[in-house]
Amino acid sequence: MxxxxxxxxxxxxxxxxxxxxxxxxxxxxxxxxxxxxxxxxxxxxxxxxxxxxxxxxxxxxxxxxxxxxxxxxxxxxxxxxxxxxxxxxxxxxxxxxxxxxxxxxxxxxxxxxxxxxxxxxxxxxxxxxxxxxxxxxxxxxxxxxxxxxxxxxxxxxxxxxxxxxxxxxxxxxxxxxxxxxxxxxxxxxxxxxxxxxxxxxxxxxxxxxxxxxxxxxxxxxxxxxxxxxxxxxxxxxxxxxxxxxxxxxxxxxxLYMAISHHAVVMAMLIRQAFIDKGFALRYDSKTNQQFPILPNDMLTALAEKYSFSTWETFDDNYTVVRFCTSWATKKEQVDRLIEDIHQLA
Amino acid sequence: MxxxxxxxxxxxxxxxxxxxxxxxxxxxxxxxxxxxxxxxxxxxxxxxxxxxxxxxxxxxxxxxxxxxxxxxxxxxxxxxxxxxxxxxxxxxxxxxxxxxxxxxxxxxxxxxxxxxxxxxxxxxxxxxxxxxxxxxxxxxxxxxxxxxxxxxxxxxxxxxxxxxxxxxxxxxxxxxxxxxxxxxxxxxxxxxxxxxxxxxxxxxxxxxxxxxxxxxxxxxxxxxxxxxxxxxxxxxxxxxxxxxxxxxxxxxxxLYMAISHHAVVMAMLIRQAFIDKGFALRYDSKTNQQFPILPNDMLTALAEKYSFSTWETFDDNYTVVRFCTSWATKKEQVDRLIEDIHQLA
Amino acid sequence: MxxxxxxxxxxxxxxxxxxxxxxxxxxxxxxxxxxxxxxxxxxxxxxxxxxxxxxxxxxxxxxxxxxxxxxxxxxxxxxxxxxxxxxxxxxxxxxxxxxxxxxxxxxxxxxxxxxxxxxxxxxxxxxxxxxxxxxxxxxxxxxxxxxxxxxxxxxxxxxxxxxxxxxxxxxxxxxxxxxxxxxxxxxxxxxxxxxxxxxxxxxxxxxxxxxxxxxxxxxxxxxxxxxxxxxxxxxxxxxxxxxxxxxxxxxxxxLYMAISHHAVVMAMLIRQAFIDKGFALRYDSKTNQQFPILPNDMLTALAEKYSFSTWETFDDNYTVVRFCTSWATKKEQVDRLIEDIHQLA
Amino acid sequence: MxxxxxxxxxxxxxxxxxxxxxxxxxxxxxxxxxxxxxxxxxxxxxxxxxxxxxxxxxxxxxxxxxxxxxxxxxxxxxxxxxxxxxxxxxxxxxxxxxxxxxxxxxxxxxxxxxxxxxxxxxxxxxxxxxxxxxxxxxxxxxxxxxxxxxxxxxxxxxxxxxxxxxxxxxxxxxxxxxxxxxxxxxxxxxxxxxxxxxxxxxxxxxxxxxxxxxxxxxxxxxxxxxxxxxxxxxxxxxxxxxxxxxxxxxxxxxLYMAISHHAVVMAMLIRQAFIDKGFALRYDSKTNQQFPILPNDMLTALAEKYSFSTWETFDDNYTVVRFCTSWATKKEQVDRLIEDIHQLA
CATH class of the missing domain: 3.40.640.10 (Type I PLP-dependent aspartate aminotransferase-like (Major domain))
Structure with a gap:
C-alpha cells in the first residue's frame, strides 16, 4: 500500500x-x-x-x-x-x-x-x-x-x-x-x-x-x-x-522550502496525470493536495494499491477524493501511481 | 554547570x-x-x-x-x-x-x-x-x-x-x-x-x-x-x-520502572547527604525531588557549580531549594554534589 | 402614533x-x-x-x-x-x-x-x-x-x-x-x-x-x-x-389564554386586511405577528400613524414589515389600521 | 413573625x-x-x-x-x-x-x-x-x-x-x-x-x-x-x-437616600440594644446589617417572634446571627425587638 x-x-x-x-x-x-x-x-x-x-x-x-x-x-x-x-x-x-x-x-x-x-x-x-x-x-x-x-x-x-x-x-x-x-x-x-x-x-x-x-x-x-x-x-x-x-x-x-518544493512538484505530476486522463478536479489546487473527481469503480481499483481520502460524494457515480504529497513522497511511488492512472479504464 | x-x-x-x-x-x-x-x-x-x-x-x-x-x-x-x-x-x-x-x-x-x-x-x-x-x-x-x-x-x-x-x-x-x-x-x-x-x-x-x-x-x-x-x-x-x-x-x-528507580536512588543519595550534614528538609520526600532548607550563603557557593530551583524563602537566613533527578542524572554528578555538600562550611 | x-x-x-x-x-x-x-x-x-x-x-x-x-x-x-x-x-x-x-x-x-x-x-x-x-x-x-x-x-x-x-x-x-x-x-x-x-x-x-x-x-x-x-x-x-x-x-x-386569544384575534383581523388588499405575507403566521410584504411608498404612508418593525428587504420596491399585537392592543386601534390599509393606494 | x-x-x-x-x-x-x-x-x-x-x-x-x-x-x-x-x-x-x-x-x-x-x-x-x-x-x-x-x-x-x-x-x-x-x-x-x-x-x-x-x-x-x-x-x-x-x-x-437613612437608623437602634445588653458584635457594622454574637438558648427564644439569619457558629455556646433592616422595617417592630432583647435572660 x-x-x-x-x-x-x-x-x-x-x-x-x-x-x-x-x-x-x-x-x-x-x-x-x-x-x-x-x-x-x-x-x-x-x-x-x-x-x-x-x-x-x-x-x-x-x-x-x-x-x-x-x-x-x-x-x-x-x-x-x-x-x-x-x-x-x-x-x-x-x-x-x-x-x-x-x-x-x-x-x-x-x-x-x-x-x-x-x-x-x-x-x-x-x-x-x-x-x-x-x-x-x-x-x-x-x-x-x-x-x-x-x-x-x-x-x-x-x-x-x-x-x-x-x-x-x-x-x-x-x-x-x-x-x-x-x-x-x-x-x-x-x-x-x-x-x-x-x-x-x-x-x-x-x-x-x-x-x-x-x-x-x-x-x-x-x-x-x-x-x-x-x-x-x-x-x-x-x-x-x-x-x-x-x-x-x-x-x-x-529545508522548509525544499520540503515544500518537493511535495508540490510531486503533486503537480499527479494532477497532470488526472487531467491528461480527462478527469476533472474539484478544486483548482496548485499545492500538495489534489482533489480529482473519479468514477466509483475506478476508485475501487486504485484503492487496492494506494490509500487516499474520500472527500465528498460528487453524484451517484462520482466521488471526490484527495491525494496528498509530502517530504516523504517518493518519485517512484508517484510514477507508479501515474502509470496506474493512465491505465484506468 | x-x-x-x-x-x-x-x-x-x-x-x-x-x-x-x-x-x-x-x-x-x-x-x-x-x-x-x-x-x-x-x-x-x-x-x-x-x-x-x-x-x-x-x-x-x-x-x-x-x-x-x-x-x-x-x-x-x-x-x-x-x-x-x-x-x-x-x-x-x-x-x-x-x-x-x-x-x-x-x-x-x-x-x-x-x-x-x-x-x-x-x-x-x-x-x-x-x-x-x-x-x-x-x-x-x-x-x-x-x-x-x-x-x-x-x-x-x-x-x-x-x-x-x-x-x-x-x-x-x-x-x-x-x-x-x-x-x-x-x-x-x-x-x-x-x-x-x-x-x-x-x-x-x-x-x-x-x-x-x-x-x-x-x-x-x-x-x-x-x-x-x-x-x-x-x-x-x-x-x-x-x-x-x-x-x-x-x-x-x-523501562518506565527502571527510569523511576534510577532517579529515586540518585535522589535518596542527595537527600542523605543533606541530612548527614544536618540540614532540614522542607518536605519528607522519598521521590526524585528533594527540598533542603539551606543557609543563603551556602546557596551561593553551591550555585556556582550546580543549578537547582529556589522554592520559597524560609526565613531571613534560610531558603528552601529543590534538587531534581531524572533518567539523565549521572552517578558521578551526584557524587560530586554530595562531596560538595559535605564540604559546605 | x-x-x-x-x-x-x-x-x-x-x-x-x-x-x-x-x-x-x-x-x-x-x-x-x-x-x-x-x-x-x-x-x-x-x-x-x-x-x-x-x-x-x-x-x-x-x-x-x-x-x-x-x-x-x-x-x-x-x-x-x-x-x-x-x-x-x-x-x-x-x-x-x-x-x-x-x-x-x-x-x-x-x-x-x-x-x-x-x-x-x-x-x-x-x-x-x-x-x-x-x-x-x-x-x-x-x-x-x-x-x-x-x-x-x-x-x-x-x-x-x-x-x-x-x-x-x-x-x-x-x-x-x-x-x-x-x-x-x-x-x-x-x-x-x-x-x-x-x-x-x-x-x-x-x-x-x-x-x-x-x-x-x-x-x-x-x-x-x-x-x-x-x-x-x-x-x-x-x-x-x-x-x-x-x-x-x-x-x-x-388569563394566560385570554391574553393569547385577544392578541391573536387582533392579529387575524390585520392579516385579513392585508390579504384583502392583495398583499402577500412573508410567512404564513396565524399568531400575533404578521409579516406583510408592502410597497416601500405605502410603508412611508403607514409609518406616519403607526409604528411597526422593518423585517427585511424583499426587493427594490418591496419590504417585509412586522405588525405585532398583544394584550394591550385595542380593537379601535386595529380598526383604524385596517381602515388605513384599505385606503392604501 | x-x-x-x-x-x-x-x-x-x-x-x-x-x-x-x-x-x-x-x-x-x-x-x-x-x-x-x-x-x-x-x-x-x-x-x-x-x-x-x-x-x-x-x-x-x-x-x-x-x-x-x-x-x-x-x-x-x-x-x-x-x-x-x-x-x-x-x-x-x-x-x-x-x-x-x-x-x-x-x-x-x-x-x-x-x-x-x-x-x-x-x-x-x-x-x-x-x-x-x-x-x-x-x-x-x-x-x-x-x-x-x-x-x-x-x-x-x-x-x-x-x-x-x-x-x-x-x-x-x-x-x-x-x-x-x-x-x-x-x-x-x-x-x-x-x-x-x-x-x-x-x-x-x-x-x-x-x-x-x-x-x-x-x-x-x-x-x-x-x-x-x-x-x-x-x-x-x-x-x-x-x-x-x-x-x-x-x-x-x-428617595434613595431617604430609604438608606431610615434603614440605617433602625439598624443603629438594634445595634445599640445588643450592645447595651452586653452582647458583642461580630463585625463593626454601621449599616443596615447587624451581626450580634448570641447565646444559643437566647436565639431560640428570639426565633419565636422574629426571623433572622444564622451567619456562623461562633463556638459551642454562641452563634453569630444577622438582623437586617430596610425601607420596610417599621419603628414599632424595632421597638418590640429592642424590648425583647432587653428582656433576654
Whole structure:
C-alpha cells in the first residue's frame, strides 16, 4: 500500500530527527526559553523580514487557532471564516469552547474575499439591533486553504486593506504554508504575508516536522501576555526545545522550502496525470493536495494499491477524493501511481 | 554547570529516541489510531491490570488536567484540590478557563485527606444556601505531589472510599507517577491505583519521554466521547504515533520502572547527604525531588557549580531549594554534589 | 402614533400589576422559595398535566435559553436549531459564550423537520472523523417561531420521536407560547407539548407579564441541580416572588389564554386586511405577528400613524414589515389600521 | 413573625410601585432605550457628578458582577477580592463560569487594603514563572461589604491609588451602596466613589426597588460595547423601562437616600440594644446589617417572634446571627425587638 491519504503519515524529515538525536543530552531551560528556540526565532524573523514580530512555538493546529483567536477577541466578538474553514467544522467547536462564535461566509473553494468581509462588517453595524448579534472581531483565513487553493498577492492585499479599514485583525492559518509559498502562480512571499497579516503561523506538523507550529504575531497590539494564553490552554511545552530544534532545522538553511518544493512538484505530476486522463478536479489546487473527481469503480481499483481520502460524494457515480504529497513522497511511488492512472479504464 | 533544577532539562531517554528513529519511515493513520498506540495501550492495560480501562495519550500535564477535569464536571461543579495543587496555582487558571472553580483545601505537604474531603462535601450540602455555592464535583490529587510526598495505600484507600461514598470521582495526577511507585515506603502499585481511582495519568514528560502523558479512564462512566474533548482542547496529536511509540517503549519491558528507580536512588543519595550534614528538609520526600532548607550563603557557593530551583524563602537566613533527578542524572554528578555538600562550611 | 412594533411596548396586564400591588407588603423568603412561586408551580403543573415536572422561573428569554441549553450539553456537544433561530442570531452568541456551538439547519419559515434532525444526526455519526466535529446534543425549536409559524401536533410528534430515537433532548422555546396555543389550526395543547418535549418554557415577557419565563423540565434526567445553573448565570432573582406572583395570576384562572386569544384575534383581523388588499405575507403566521410584504411608498404612508418593525428587504420596491399585537392592543386601534390599509393606494 | 432576615423580603417601596402603575400603559422602545431610562441616567449622572460616565441598568447583583468583570478581563487574568467576597463564595462560581479565577486575599471584616493589593500585584510580577499563574487584572470590593463594614475615604483613596499605579481597574459592588453612604462615620459621597473607582454599581434590589442595579462605568476604557455583554449574559431586559422607572423614582428627588437613612437608623437602634445588653458584635457594622454574637438558648427564644439569619457558629455556646433592616422595617417592630432583647435572660 502506497499512502497518499495525508501529509502526516510518517515521522519527521530525517534532518529534523537527526538534530533531535544530536542535541538530546543538552541541558536547557524549559518552556521555550532555550537557545534553540531563540535561534529558531531569529531565523524566522529574518525569513519574514519582521524584526519586531513575536514568535512562539505551539504543538498543533487546533491548539494554535484556539489560542490565537481567543487571545484577541473580546467576549462579544466572533471570528469571520469561510463556512468550510477548519475552525468552523473540524475542530470540535474549539473556538466556541472559548466562548466565541465562528461567523461563516459562503465559499466555493475555501477562500473568502475582501468584499465579503466588508459586507459582513457593514451588515453588522448597519443593523439597528447589532448589540443582539455577535460582533465581527477577527478574520481567519487559511493559505493554502483546506482545499489546496491559495490567495494571490492582490487578493491578500485587498483582504488586508479591508480588515485594517474595519479595525479587524487578520489571522492566517498556515498549517501548510510552505506548499502555498512555492505553488505555481503563487506570488506571495513570507515577508509579504508578514506585512499583510496581523498574526499568522508557519505550519510544521504537515510540513515535515514531528509536530509544531510557529506563531508569528506581527502586530504589537496582540503580542502582550501571549505566553500566559499558551500556558492556560495547555500549549506551553515543558521541553520547548523540541519545537525550537525543529524550526531551527527547518529555517537554518532552506529545508522548509525544499520540503515544500518537493511535495508540490510531486503533486503537480499527479494532477497532470488526472487531467491528461480527462478527469476533472474539484478544486483548482496548485499545492500538495489534489482533489480529482473519479468514477466509483475506478476508485475501487486504485484503492487496492494506494490509500487516499474520500472527500465528498460528487453524484451517484462520482466521488471526490484527495491525494496528498509530502517530504516523504517518493518519485517512484508517484510514477507508479501515474502509470496506474493512465491505465484506468 | 551540573543541572538539578528540574526533571525535563534533556531530551528523551535514548531508547525512546532510538525507537522514534527506527519507526520514522513507517506510514500510520493519524490521531492515535496507529498500531504503536494500540500496543502501548495493551501494555499499559496489562501493567495496571484493568482491561476495561480506556487509555488516551496527551502531550502535557496542563492539557491533561484540563481535559480530564472539564470532561467530567457539570457547569456548576468545581474540583477539590490541595491549595498548592498544580491546577490551583501553576496552570494560569486553565481549569477556570473551562468554567470551573478549584475548591482548595489547606495542606502542609501537598496531600489532602479523606477527612478533609468528607468535611468539604458535608459543609456544602449542609449549607441551606448551597445552590449559591460551587458544588464539589471531583477530587484531584497528585502522586507524588508537587512536594515530592506520596500517598500510602491506606491513605489512598480512605480517599477513594470517601469519594465513592460522596459520589465524587477521584482523579490522580501522575505527572511523576513512576517516582512515586518506586519510592521507599511506597506500598501502592499501578494496579492498586487503577482500582482506587476513577481516572489517573501516567506521566511521560518528566519520566524520560520527549513529552506525553497516558490518561487512564478506569471508570466507564467517564469514558464516553473523551476523544472529542481531546480534539476540542487541542490535545489530539496529528502524529499520535509519537505518543504511542514512546509509551510502547516505556512499557514494553520495564523501562518506565527502571527510569523511576534510577532517579529515586540518585535522589535518596542527595537527600542523605543533606541530612548527614544536618540540614532540614522542607518536605519528607522519598521521590526524585528533594527540598533542603539551606543557609543563603551556602546557596551561593553551591550555585556556582550546580543549578537547582529556589522554592520559597524560609526565613531571613534560610531558603528552601529543590534538587531534581531524572533518567539523565549521572552517578558521578551526584557524587560530586554530595562531596560538595559535605564540604559546605 | 399607534404602536404595533412589538409585543413588549407596555408594562404588564393590569391584573398582574394589581396583584403586585396587593402583595407588596407581604414578607416572603427569597430566590423562588415563596408561596406565590409554589402556587404558580402548582397551577402550571395542572395546566400541563405533568406532576413530575420541575418548574423554575427566570427573567428573560436569552437567560432562559442559555441556562437550559448549557445545563444539558456536555462540552463537545452543540445545539441543533433553525439557521434563523433566536439562539443562532439574536442573542449575541450567548450559547457560544457558554462553550457550545449552534448547529444550524436551513429553514424557510423558522421551523425544522424531523427528517432534517435525523439527517443531521446521521451525518455526524456516519462521518469517520466525527470526533473532529461538534456532536449534536440537543434540539432547539421555537413555537411559535420567530416568524409566527407553528408546529402541528403531527410535526412535533415526529420531531419528538426522532429526538428520542437519537437520544437528543428536545427543548421548545415558548417565548410566545400562548399565541401558538390559540392559533387557528393549532392542534397542540400544553399537555401535549409537555409530553413531547423534554424541556420547554412558557413565556411571560411577551405574553403580558412585566417579565418572566416559566421553565418546565419534564424529563427528570435534566432536573438535577438546575437551581445552581440559574444562580451561576445570574438568573436566580432575589425577590423571586415577583415571578411567582405573575405566573400565579396568569394561570390562576384563564388569563394566560385570554391574553393569547385577544392578541391573536387582533392579529387575524390585520392579516385579513392585508390579504384583502392583495398583499402577500412573508410567512404564513396565524399568531400575533404578521409579516406583510408592502410597497416601500405605502410603508412611508403607514409609518406616519403607526409604528411597526422593518423585517427585511424583499426587493427594490418591496419590504417585509412586522405588525405585532398583544394584550394591550385595542380593537379601535386595529380598526383604524385596517381602515388605513384599505385606503392604501 | 417579624422578619429581619434580609433586606429583600417585601416587594418595592410604594413610590416605586406606584410609578410602575401610572406608567403602565405608556408605549416605549425596549432594551433600555426608553425615556425613563434616559431620565434615570441623567439623574444619576448628576448625583455622581460625572457626566462622561456610562450608565446601564441590570436586574441583579450576580448578573452585574459577572457582566462587569468578564467585560474587562482578558482570558489569563483574574479578579482580586476578599476571600469572603460575594463573587468568591456566593455566586455559584459565576466568575469562573466566564473563564476567570477569583484571586482571594485574606480579610477579617470583608475589606481589603491597598497594601494587600500592592503585595499581591508585586508577588505576581516578581515570580519568575508568572506566566504559569493567573495575572491580577481587576480589583473587586464591596461597599458596604457583606459584613456591613465600610471603606473610609482614606482607605478607598489608597486603594484607588494603588490600583492606578498597578494598572488595575477598581470595581466597587454597591449592592447596598445607600446604606454605606449614610452610615455614621462614613465620609464617602457618591461623587467621590465615582472619582475613585473605574466601575461601580448602585444597588436597587436591596435598597427598595423590586429589582435592579445601576452600573456606572466611569472610566471610558471600559465603556465600549457594554450593551453587547449585557445581551450576551442575559442582562438586557426587554422591558428595560422597568429599570428606568425604578431608578428614576429613586433618584428624582431624594428617595434613595431617604430609604438608606431610615434603614440605617433602625439598624443603629438594634445595634445599640445588643450592645447595651452586653452582647458583642461580630463585625463593626454601621449599616443596615447587624451581626450580634448570641447565646444559643437566647436565639431560640428570639426565633419565636422574629426571623433572622444564622451567619456562623461562633463556638459551642454562641452563634453569630444577622438582623437586617430596610425601607420596610417599621419603628414599632424595632421597638418590640429592642424590648425583647432587653428582656433576654
Amino acid at each position: 502506497i499512502r497518499f491519504e495525508n501529509d502526516y503519515a510518517e515521522g519527521a524529515h530525517p534532518q529534523i530527527l537527526q538534530r533531535l538525536v544530536t542535541t538530546n543530552e543538552e541541558q536547557t531551560p524549559g518552556y521555550g526559553m532555550d537557545k534553540h528556540s531563540e535561534t529558531a526565532r531569529a531565523y524566522i524573523k529574518k525569513a519574514i523580514a519582521a524584526e519586531q514580530a513575536d514568535i512562539h512555538f505551539l504543538v498543533g493546529g487546533t491548539q494554535t487557532n484556539t489560542i490565537v483567536i481567543s487571545s484577541i477577541l473580546r467576549p462579544h466578538q466572533g471570528v469571520v471564516a469561510a463556512h468550510m474553514g477548519h475552525i468552523a467544522v473540524h475542530e470540535t467547536g474549539a473556538i466556541e469552547a472559548t466562548g466565541h462564535k465562528v461567523l461563516t461566509l459562503p465559499s466555493e473553494n475555501g477562500k473568502i474575499t475582501a468584499a465579503q468581509v466588508k459586507a459582513c462588517y457593514d451588515a453588522h453595524w448597519q443593523d439597528s439591533t447589532h448589540e443582539h448579534m455577535v460582533q465581527p472581531g477577527l478574520v481567519y483565513i487559511s493559505h493554502p486553504t483546506e482545499n489546496g487553493t491559495t490567495y494571490s498577492k492582490a487578493e491578500l492585499t485587498a483582504l488586508s486593506e479591508v480588515c485594517r479599514e474595519c479595525g479587524l485583525p487578520l489571522f492566517l492559518d498556515g498549517a501548510r504554508l510552505g506548499y502555498g509559498l512555492v505553488a505555481q502562480e503563487s506570488d506571495l512571499s513570507l515577508a509579504e504575508i508578514a506585512k499583510l497579516c496581523d498574526v499568522f503561523y508557519i505550519g510544521g506538523t504537515k510540513m515535515g516536522a514531528l509536530f509544531g507550529e510557529a506563531v508569528v504575531i506581527v502586530n504589537p497590539a496582540y503580542q502582550r501576555d501571549f505566553r500566559y494564553m499558551m500556558k492556560q490552554r495547555g500549549g506551553l511545552l515543558a521541553k520547548g526545545r523540541l519545537l525550537g530544534i525543529q524550526f531551527e532545522t527547518l529555517f537554518e538553511e532552506d | 551540573i543541572r538539578f533544577e528540574n526533571d525535563y532539562a534533556e531530551g528523551a531517554h535514548p531508547q525512546i529516541l532510538q525507537r522514534l528513529v527506527t519507526t520514522n519511515e513507517e506510514q500510520t493513520p493519524g490521531y492515535g489510531m496507529d498500531k504503536h498506540s494500540e500496543t502501548a495501550r495493551a501494555y499499559i492495560k496489562k501493567a495496571i491490570a484493568a482491561e476495561q480501562a480506556d487509555i488516551h495519550f496527551l502531550v502535557g500535564g496542563t492539557q491533561t488536567n484540563t481535559i480530564v477535569i472539564s470532561s467530567i464536571l457539570r457547569p456548576h461543579q468545581g474540583v477539590v484540590a490541595a491549595h498548592m495543587g498544580h491546577i490551583a496555582v501553576h496552570e494560569t487558571g486553565a481549569i477556570e478557563a473551562t468554567g470551573h472553580k478549584v475548591l482548595t483545601l489547606p495542606s502542609e505537604n501537598g496531600k489532602i485527606t479523606a477527612a478533609q474531603v468528607k468535611a468539604c462535601y458535608d459543609a456544602h450540602w449542609q449549607d441551606s444556601t448551597h445552590e449559591h455555592m460551587v458544588q464539589p464535583g471531583l477530587v484531584y490529587i497528585s502522586h507524588p505531589t508537587e512536594n515530592g510526598t506520596t500517598y500510602s495505600k491506606a491513605e489512598l484507600t480512605a480517599l477513594s472510599e470517601v469519594c465513592r461514598e460522596c459520589g465524587l470521582p477521584l482523579f490522580l495526577d501522575g505527572a511523576r507517577l513512576g517516582y512515586g511507585l518506586v519510592a521507599q515506603e511506597s506500598d501502592l502499585s499501578l494496579a492498586e491505583i487503577a482500582k482506587l481511582c476513577d481516572v489517573f495519568y501516567i506521566g511521560g514528560t518528566k519520566m524520560g519521554a520527549l513529552f506525553g502523558e497516558a490518561v487512564v479512564i478506569v471508570n466507564p462512566a467517564y469514558q464516553r466521547d473523551f476523544r472529542y474533548m481531546m480534539k476540542q482542547r487541542g490535545g489530539l496529536l496529528a502524529k499520535g504515533r509519537l505518543l504511542g511509540i514512546q509509551f510502547e517503549t516505556l512499557f514494553e519491558e520495564d | 399607534i404602536r404595533f412594533e412589538n409585543d413588549y411596548a407596555e408594562g404588564a396586564h393590569p391584573q398582574i400589576l394589581q396583584r403586585l400591588v396587593t402583595t407588596n407588603e407581604e414578607q416572603t423568603p427569597g430566590y423562588g422559595m415563596d408561596k406565590h412561586s409554589e402556587t404558580a408551580r402548582a397551577y402550571i403543573k395542572k395546566a400541563i398535566a405533568a406532576e413530575q415536572a420541575d418548574i423554575h422561573f427566570l427573567v428573560g428569554g436569552t437567560q432562559t435559553n442559555t441556562i437550559v441549553i448549557s445545563s444539558i450539553l456536555r462540552p463537545h456537544q452543540g445545539v441543533v436549531a433553525a439557521h434563523m433561530g433566536h439562539i443562532a442570531v439574536h442573542e449575541t452568541g450567548a450559547i457560544e459564550a457558554t462553550g457550545h456551538k449552534v448547529l444550524t439547519l436551513p429553514s424557510e419559515n423558522g421551523k425544522i423537520t424531523a427528517a432534517q434532525v435525523k439527517a443531521c444526526y446521521d451525518a455526524h455519526w456516519q462521518d469517520s472523523t466525527h470526533e473532529h466535529m461538534v456532536q449534536p446534543g440537543l434540539v432547539y425549536i421555537s413555537h411559535p417561531t420567530e416568524n409566527g409559524t407553528t408546529y402541528s401536533k403531527a410535526e412535533l410528534t415526529a420531531l419528538s420521536e426522532v429526538c428520542r430515537e437519537c437520544g437528543l433532548p428536545l427543548f421548545l422555546d415558548g417565548a410566545r407560547l400562548g399565541y401558538g396555543l390559540v392559533a387557528q389550526e393549532s392542534d397542540l395543547s400544553l399537555a401535549e407539548i409537555a409530553k413531547l418535549c423534554d424541556v420547554f418554557y412558557i413565556g411571560g415577557t411577551k405574553m403580558g407579564a412585566l417579565f418572566g419565563e416559566a421553565v418546565v423540565i419534564v424529563n427528570p434526567a435534566y432536573q438535577r441541580d438546575f437551581r445552581y445553573m440559574m444562580k451561576q448565570r445570574g438568573g436566580l432573582l432575589a425577590k423571586g416572588r415577583l415571578l411567582g406572583i405573575q405566573f400565579e395570576t396568569l394561570f390562576e384562572e384563564d | 417579624i422578619r429581619f432576615e434580609n433586606d429583600y423580603a417585601e416587594g418595592a417601596h410604594p413610590q416605586i410601585l406606584q410609578r410602575l402603575v401610572t406608567t403602565n400603559e405608556e408605549q416605549t422602545p425596549g432594551y433600555g432605550m426608553d425615556k425613563h431610562s434616559e431620565t434615570a441616567r441623567a439623574y444619576i449622572k448628576k448625583a455622581i457628578a460625572a457626566e462622561q460616565a456610562d450608565i446601564h441598568f441590570l436586574v441583579g447583583g450576580t448578573q452585574t458582577n459577572t457582566i462587569v468583570i468578564s467585560s474587562i478581563l482578558r482570558p489569563h487574568q483574574g479578579v482580586v477580592a476578599a476571600h469572603m467576597g460575594h463573587i468568591a463564595v456566593h455566586e455559584t462560581g459565576a466568575i469562573e463560569a466566564t473563564g476567570h479565577k477569583v484571586l482571594t486575599l485574606p480579610s477579617e471584616n470583608g475589606k481589603i487594603t491597598a497594601a494587600q493589593v500592592k503585595a499581591c500585584y508585586d508577588a505576581h510580577w516578581q515570580d519568575s514563572t508568572h506566566e504559569h499563574m493567573v495575572q491580577p487584572g481587576l480589583v473587586y470590593i464591596s461597599h458596604p461589604t457583606e459584613n456591613g463594614t465600610t471603606y473610609s475615604k482614606a482607605e478607598l483613596t489608597a486603594l484607588s491609588e494603588v490600583c492606578r499605579e498597578c494598572g488595575l481597574p477598581l470595581f466597587l459592588d454597591g449592592a447596598r451602596l445607600g446604606y454605606g453612604l449614610v452610615a455614621q462615620e462614613s465620609d464617602l459621597s457618591l461623587a467621590e466613589i465615582a472619582k475613585l473607582c473605574d466601575v461601580f454599581y448602585i444597588g436597587g434590589t436591596k435598597m427598595g426597588a423590586l429589582f435592579g442595579e445601576a452600573v456606572v462605568i466611569v472610566n471610558p476604557a471600559y465603556q465600549r460595547d457594554f450593551r453587547y455583554m449585557m445581551k450576551q449574559r442575559g442582562g438586557l431586559l426587554a422591558k428595560g423601562r422597568l429599570l428606568g422607572i425604578q431608578f428614576e423614582t429613586l433618584f428624582e428627588e431624594d
